Amino acid sequence: MAREHRTVTQPRRAAVLGSPISHSLSPALHEAAYRALGLDWEYGSIDVTVDRFPQVLDELQADPTFGGVSLTMPLKEVGLAAADIASDVARKTHAANTLIFRGGSIEADNTDPEGIVWALNRAGIAAGAGAVVESAGIVGAGATARSTVAALAHLGIAEVHVVARRPEAITDLREVAEAFGLRVFGHSWDDPAPVLASHVVVSTTPRNVADALVPALSSAPGVLLDVVYSPWPTSLAGAWAAAGGQVVSGLEMLVGQAGRQVELMTGRSAPLDVMLAAGLTAMGR
Numbered sequence: 713m714a715r716e717h718r719t720v721t722q723p724r725r726a727a728v729l730g731s732p733i734s735h736s737l738s739p740a741l742h743e744a745a746y747r748a749l750g751l752d753w754e755y756g757s758i759d760v761t762v763d764r765f766p767q768v769l770d771e772l773q774a775d776p777t778f779g780g781v782s783l784t785m786p787l788k789e790v791g792l793a794a795a796d797i798a799s800d801v802a803r804k805t806h807a808a809n810t811l812i813f814r815g816g817s818i819e820a821d822n823t824d825p826e827g828i829v830w831a832l833n834r835a836g837i838a839a840g841a842g843a844v845v846e847s848a849g850i851v852g853a854g855a856t857a858r859s860t861v862a863a864l865a866h867l868g869i870a871e872v873h874v875v876a877r878r879p880e881a882i883t884d885l886r887e888v889a890e891a892f893g894l895r896v897f898g899h900s901w902d903d904p905a906p907v908l909a910s911h912v913v914v915s916t917t918p919r920n921v922a923d924a925l926v927p928a929l930s931s932a933p934g935v936l937l938d939v940v941y942s943p944w945p946t947s948l949a950g951a952w953a954a955a956g957g958q959v960v961s962g963l964e965m966l967v968g969q970a971g972r973q974v975e976l977m978t979g980r981s982a983p984l985d986v987m988l989a990a991g992l993t994a995m996g997r
Contacts, residue, residue, distance in 0.1 A: 723776070723777060723778060723779030723780075723813070723977070724751075724752055724753045724754065724777055724779070725753065725754050725755070725756075725775070725777045725778050725779065726742065726753065726754075726755050726778065726779055726780055726781060726782070726977050727755060727756040727757060727758050727772070727778075727781050727782070728755075728756075728757050728758070728781065728782040728783070728784060729757075729758050729760040729765070729768065729781050729782070729783055729784070729787055730759070730760065730783060730784035730785055730786070730787055731759050731760055731761045731786065731787075732759065733757045733758065733759045733760075733784070734757070734759070735942070736757050736784065737941075737963070737966060737991050737994055737995070738755070738757065738782055738784075738966075738970060739755050739756060739757055740990050740991060740993075740994040741966065741967060741970040741987045741990055741991055742755035742782075742970060742973070742974060742987075743755050743990075744983075744986050744987050744989075744990030745970075745971070745974045745982050745983055745986065745987050746974075746978075748983040748986045749978070749980050749983065751978060751980070753779075753978065760787065761786075762786055762787065762790055765787055765790055765791075765794070766794065769781075769794055769811070769818075772813075773813050773818060778813060779812065779813060779977045779978070780810065780811050780812040780813050780973075780976070780977045781810075781811050782809060782810055782970070782973055783808060783809050783810065783811065784809070785855075788807040788808055788809055788822075788855055789806065789807055789855075791807075791808040791809070791811055791820060792806065792807055792808035792820050792822075794811070794818060794820075795808060795811060795818045795819060795820030796817040796818050796819070797817060797818070797819045797820065798819070798820040798821070799819075799820065799821040799822065801821070801822050801825055801862055802820045802821050802822040804862065804888065804891045804892060805822050805824075805825070805855075805858040805859050805861075805862055805888060806855075806858060806888065807822050807824075807855050807858060807859065808820035808821060808822050809821075809822050809823055809824055809969065809973075810822070810823055810972075810973050810976060812976055812977060821976060822859060822862075823968075823969040823970075823972035823973050823976070824856065824859035824863075824965070824969050825859045825860075825862035825863040825866065826863075826968055826969060826972045827964075827965040827966060827967070827968030827969030827970070827971075827972070828859060828860055828863035828914065828937065828965050828968070828969075829863045829866055829867060829968070830964065830965070830967070830968030830971070830984070831937055831960050831962075831964035831965040831968055832863070832867065832912065832935070832937060832960065834960065834964060835935045835937070835958055835960050836935075837867060837912055837935060838867065839866065839867045839868040845867070845868075845869055845911050845912055846869065846870055846871065847869060847870070847871045847872065847873060847910055847911075848864050848869050848871075848872050848873070848910050848911070848912040848913065848914065849872065849873045849874070849875070849906075849907035849908060849909075849910030849912070849913040849914070850872050850873070850874045850875075850885075850907070850913070850914050850915075850916060851874075851875055851876075851904070851907065851908075851913065851914070851915040851916060851917055851922050851925065851948075852874075852876055852915065852916035852917040852921070852922075853874055853876035853878070853881035853882045853884065853885040853916075854881065854916065854917075856916035856939055857874070857876075857885055857914075857916045858885065858888045860872075860914045860916055861885065861888060861889040861892055861894050861896075862892055863914075864894065864912075864914075865889075865892035865893055865894050869894070869912070870893075870894065870895065871894060871895040871896070871897065872889065872894055872895070872896055872897070873896075873897045873899060873906055873907045873910055874896055874897070874898055874899065874907065875898075875899045875900070875901055875903075875904040875907040875908075875925070876898075876901065877901050877921075879898065879900075882896065882898035883898075886898070901924075903928075904925045904928045905928045905930070908925065908928055908929055908930055908933065909930045909933075910934065911934040911935065912934060912935050912937075913933075913934065913935070913936050913937070914936075914937045914938075914939070915936065915937070915938045915939065915940070915946075915948055916939050917940075918940070919940045919942075919943070919946065920946075920947075922938075922946065922947070922948045923946070923947040923948065925948060926947055926948055926951045929948075929951055929952065929955055930955070931955060932955070932956065932957075933952050933955050933956070933957030934957060934958070935957065935958045935959075935960065936948070936949060936952045936957055936958070936959050936960065937960040937962070937964075937965065938959065938960070938961065938962055939962040939965055940962050941961050941962035941963040941966060941995070942995060944961055944963075944995070945959070945961075949961070963988070963991050963992070963995070964988065966991065967984055967987045967988045967991055968984065970982075970987060971983075971984045971987060974987075
């Protein structure tokens with residue numbers, strides 16, 4: 713009996729899902745990577761709420777041209793719950809920003825920590841290199857803060873000082889940090905100075921939230937990664953730079969995490985410098 717010959721469709725599409733999504737720079741970053749790599753891939757954006765997510769995910773997984781999706785708020789937790797397989801970092805941070813469709817299964821990962829590591833590496837903060845950084849500061853205690861503790865653990869930092877508007881959020885973050893071997897010390901929103909005085913500080917709050925902390929800024933600040941990238945600079949980043957500190961934009965974190973997503977979806981090394989240039993162009997900077 714003659715065997716039936718079937719054409720195997722290779723993945724060549726991906727998209728970012730979230731709501732709202734029109735502001736996302738992910739399409740510009742991913743498509744710049746595809747062009748540089750000579751790949752015939754397309755990357756779009758789809759506005760998806762939590763309620764619609766299961767249906768949309770089923771539709772995309774059933775499309776053999778889709779290799780996977782990126783997830784932004786508010787889908788990182790439900791995305792993790794929808795996966796058949798999850799990476800260690802996704803499980804420990806309780807979030808997934810990447811879903812890969814492979815062999816009928818959905819594989820979840822969280823590349824945000826790698827984005828934070830890449831951004832801080834560019835500022836000279838690297839594991840085993842230069843001056844030893846024993847502690848760091850985090851502003852905020854939500855989902856991005858969970859990825860930040862994973863990144864800081866990778867960089868060899870043993871303790872973090874956290875300031876957040878909700879004390880109970882710091883308690884939740886402490887449990888996540890312990891899974892990565894970090895110690896967490898909480899500080900009141902009314903007394904952020906000990907956090908801002910850390911050599912490395914990562915502000916994980918949405919735009920404008922950290923503005924209230926500017927008066928407590930140290931006279932000799934260290935390195936600040938502000939995960940906000942638009943509008944830029946934030947009030948905190950502007951005051952930090954004016955005081956002589958080193959500032960890293962959230963765009964660099966975005967590029968770092970998107971680069972890892974490109975690698976997971978296509979199997980090719982990401983051209984991070986090309987992606988960063990595309991992001992700056994898209995922002996008009």
